[in-house]
Structure formats: structure tokens, C-alpha cells
Amino acid sequence: MSDEMIAIRDLNKWFGPIHAVDGVSFSVRRGEVLGFLGPNGAGKSTTMKMITGFLAPSSGTAVVCGHDVNDDPVAVKAKIGYLPEGAPAYPDMTAAAFLDFIAGIRGLKGARRRERLDYVIEHVHLAEVLHQPIDTLSKGFKRRVGLAQALLHDPDVLILDEPTDGLDPNQKHEVRSLIDSMAKEKAIVISTHLLEEVTAICTRAMIIARGRVLADGTPEQLEGRSRWHNAVSLVLSADRAEELRAALAGHDRIVGTEVELGEENLAQVTAFPRGAQSIIDEVGAILRDRKFTVEEMRVERGRLDEVFRSITTGAAA
Amino acid sequence: MRNIWYIFKRELAGYFATPVAYVFLVIFLALAGAFTFYVGNFFERGQADLQSFFGFQPWLFLFLIPAVAMRLWSEERKTGTIELFLTLPISIGEAVVAKFLAAWAFATIAIALTAPLWITINVLGSPDNGVVFAGYVGSILMAGGYMAIGACISAVTKSQVIAFVVAAMICFLFTVSGSPIVLGFFAGWAPQPVLDTIASFSFLTHFNAISRGVIDLRDLLFFGSLIVCFLIANAIVVDMKKSG
Numbered sequence: 001m002s003d004e005m006i007a008i009r010d011l012n013k014w015f016g017p018i019h020a021v022d023g024v025s026f027s028v029r030r031g032e033v034l035g036f037l038g039p040n041g042a043g044k045s046t047t048m049k050m051i052t053g054f055l056a057p058s059s060g061t062a063v064v065c066g067h068d069v070n071d072d073p074v075a076v077k078a079k080i081g082y083l084p085e086g087a088p089a090y091p092d093m094t095a096a097a098f099l100d101f102i103a104g105i106r107g108l109k110g111a112r113r114r115e116r117l118d119y120v121i122e123h124v125h126l127a128e129v130l131h132q133p134i135d136t137l138s139k140g141f142k143r144r145v146g147l148a149q150a151l152l153h154d155p156d157v158l159i160l161d162e163p164t165d166g167l168d169p170n171q172k173h174e175v176r177s178l179i180d181s182m183a184k185e186k187a188i189v190i191s192t193h194l195l196e197e198v199t200a201i202c203t204r205a206m207i208i209a210r211g212r213v214l215a216d217g218t219p220e221q222l223e224g225r226s227r228w229h230n231a232v233s234l235v236l237s238a239d240r241a242e243e244l245r246a247a248l249a250g251h252d253r254i255v256g257t258e259v260e261l262g263e264e265n266l267a268q269v270t271a272f273p274r275g276a277q278s279i280i281d282e283v284g285a286i287l288r289d290r291k292f293t294v295e296e297m298r299v300e301r302g303r304l305d306e307v308f309r310s311i312t313t314g315a316a317a
Numbered sequence: 318m319r320n321i322w323y324i325f326k327r328e329l330a331g332y333f334a335t336p337v338a339y340v341f342l343v344i345f346l347a348l349a350g351a352f353t354f355y356v357g358n359f360f361e362r363g364q365a366d367l368q369s370f371f372g373f374q375p376w377l378f379l380f381l382i383p384a385v386a387m388r389l390w391s392e393e394r395k396t397g398t399i400e401l402f403l404t405l406p407i408s409i410g411e412a413v414v415a416k417f418l419a420a421w422a423f424a425t426i427a428i429a430l431t432a433p434l435w436i437t438i439n440v441l442g443s444p445d446n447g448v449v450f451a452g453y454v455g456s457i458l459m460a461g462g463y464m465a466i467g468a469c470i471s472a473v474t475k476s477q478v479i480a481f482v483v484a485a486m487i488c489f490l491f492t493v494s495g496s497p498i499v500l501g502f503f504a505g506w507a508p509q510p511v512l513d514t515i516a517s518f519s520f521l522t523h524f525n526a527i528s529r530g531v532i533d534l535r536d537l538l539f540f541g542s543l544i545v546c547f548l549i550a551n552a553i554v555v556d557m558k559k560s561g
Contacts, residue, residue: 101327
């Protein structure tokens, strides 16, 4: 069996006149963590609902571990661990009873069942609320119950719709480490609108808007599409900022410059490179030749939020 | 089969996890008692049988069974758990059957709790226990029929109120389809075979036949096939909702 765990082929979904998902195709391999990025209503959740067999595609299909979701939805569902948006769980059940129910349906038995229950309860930190009804739990714990449920049968494919939504920064970090620790053996798809999350855990990011895939690459490649990629920012005394700007602007590998006045008589001067080439040597040479003293100098990686905004709104980067 | 068992257990426990089950059981027993003793003149009749108890049951079930069934699918849609439930590795058929069986089992528990009445008539006289047994069989079957209707309607909407009202209405039509209320609507223009067909859907006719102690295969088949038909419709509705 190949490493390709999820293969999406020309997936389309119409809700009445609305084309919610418009010809989406991609595949995910074992070891990949794919981040779906996109504004609300972009089609991220709808795509996930079709992969997991909750919604039927209007056309196209998803193949998960060799099973076609249109032909054999039960086999697909058995392979996937799915955290739906909002982490729904039966409110009247206790977390323990709920996980027990899921373990039963997932066919876990005997020692294996105990082992898996212990594993998720420990790793998702549920021990303290195990015997409370789910509707009395905080948002963070509810999300963790949903996550525990998705991980219980140690699935090959994990589909997590906004897994860290509503968690505090510590909980977010824990969930990300957990995803990270499982990344090697599984194919994972997460959706998020937190850009930092993509940089933190995804090996690949896909920007979706209005039902279409607009960009697909590693987070670094996407950052590379930003005009900030490899730009050099310098902080120096405001008196000489304009002089430095003029000196930088004259260089032929620099396409643009910006000055931003800061506090305490300091200013930041940024030079944008032509074609995202590294310009650190050129900038260094200018500083030496013209005898500028700078407080701070850094090379920008590129701003994912800017790339995201420009791609999803269609404006120029 | 294994999946049906797990879902069945969860659903049945779901009734008892909230006060709903207890409220329902108390109201059912109170109303069944009130009808039997005050309206049905249980003592005045001077007969050791449960005719006065079974006679009112269709009317009681008419609105109490839709109240049990209304949450089956509507609540899952409302709380979003439907997305979790239907992405578990189970078939729609298993889900539909398991939910129906759980609700039916709950109704059967309610009916079983009226057993003191059966004991009472045995203390007071010497009833024909075969007839009483047949009455209970009919009662449980009829509850299953109403429940299948209620479950199917519950799958259509996310509002439990709408599910209840619509299901009660349909149950009412099935209950009285042999009476002038329904037949009068068709009598002027529909041919006699149509009228006979409509009349044959009456729960009252079939239930009364069984509760008089005659367990006729035709009556059993009626309730059995009605349940199967509505469960198939239920599965179709759930599947259609997948298309969004």
C-alpha cells in the first residue's frame, strides 16, 4: 500500500445555488500535517464533512486508505478519527461513559480497550473530569473530550476541525505537541484560522476561499510569496532614517523601502528585495560604506497573514 | 449487530440520564390509572378484565409516544452530535434500528409498569389471563407502530416541538382512519376499495381485535409491516439529509 492516505478527486458540493466546494483535489501522505486555512465559510468544514462521509459530495469523491467514501462509507469512517467543528458530544453523558460508548462502536476490546482509554485520558488530560456530565464541562475540556474521542482507536487518518479553538495558550500548546507527536505515523488534516498554528505544526498549508484551493505549499513556501520574505528591517536613530532610506532605495536589488517612526527617537527602515532574493550582504555593505550605526537588524521571514489576506481577498501582495 | 447493541444501550440510558424518563413514566401511569378507574369505570363494571385499561390506550399513546420519539433524531441535529454519530463506523440501517429499539424498549418498560393492574384483577376475581396477555402484546405492538412514525418524523426536523406535533397528527390519522372523521373526507368521491384500504390502516381496529384476546396473524403483520415501512422511510430521510 502506498503512502497516500487521503486522495480527494475533483470534489464539488452545491447547497442549492451556492457552490460551497468547487473542484477541490489534493492528496495527503502518511507523515503529513495539512493545514486548511481560509476565512469563515470558505468550504473547509464542508470539505471535511465530505471526506468523513457526513455529507455526500455533489460530484467527485474522497478515497481514504483505499476505500471510496461513496462506495464504502463505513470502511472509510473506521479509518478516520474525526473531530467535528465545535466538538459535539452527548451532553448528558459523563466523559467516561461517552468514551466507553465510542470504544464499543470502534470495536476496541479487552486489554487493548483499557490501554487506549488510558492513553487518551492521560494524553488529553481528562482524568480530573472523567465522571462529570459533559454539559457541565468548560469549553476547553469539551474540546479535549472531542479530541480523545477522535484519537481513541489510533486511526491512520485524523481530521480535526479547529482543534484548538477556544483553548487557552497552554492548552493550545499541549494539543499542538500531541498532534506533533503523532504526525509521523498518521496523515493529519486540521482546519484553522490561526496562522501561527500553521507555522507551528503543519508540514503543508492550503489556503481555501470561496470553495477553491488558492495556494498549496509548505508554510515556508507560502511565506515566500509575501513581499516581506527576505526583506531587511533596520532600527536606527530617526535623524538618519531618511538618509538610509534614500541610500537603500538607490540599490538595484531593492525594489522598495519603508520608514516607520518609532518611540524614543528611533525609526525602522525596511528594504524589500527584488524577487525575494536575499539582500542582507548588500544592505550590510551600504551600512559599512556610509557609516550608519543601527540598533537592530533582522531579516524578515515573510508574513503569512499578509499572504493569507492578499490571496483570499484577491488583492496584490 | 454489535453496533446496534452499543447504540441501543446508549439511547436507552439517555432516557434515564435526565428527568424526562421519570416525568414520562409518572404521567403515563397516572393517566393510565385515571382513565381506567374514573373514565373506564373499572370497579363499577364488576368484571375481572382490563378492557377499561386497554380501551383508552390508543388515545394515551397518541400523544405520549410521539413525546418519547421526538428527541431521537431532532436532538442530535440540534446539538450537532449527529455529525459525530453519523461519522462513526455504523450503517444508517443500524443507527435507525438501534434508536427505534431503544425508544420502543422504553415504552415497553412503561407498559410493564402497569403490571399491578394485572395483579389486582387476579386478586379481585379470576380473569382470563390469556386475554390480558394478548392485550399487553397488542399494546406493545401498537406502541411500536406509533414509535416508528414518531422516529421517522423526528429525523425530518431539528425542532422537537415540530416533530412532536406532526407525529401526533399522523398518529391520530392512523388511529381513527376507520372512523367517519377520516372516511367522511373520502366517502363522497373515492371508490369503496379505497375506503376499505384506508379503513384497514386503523390502529383502533387492529388493536381492539388483539386486545379482545384474538392474536390474529393479520393484525401482527399489520403492525410489523407498518414499523418496517416507517423505519425504511426513517433511513431514507437520514440518508437524504446527507445531501445537504
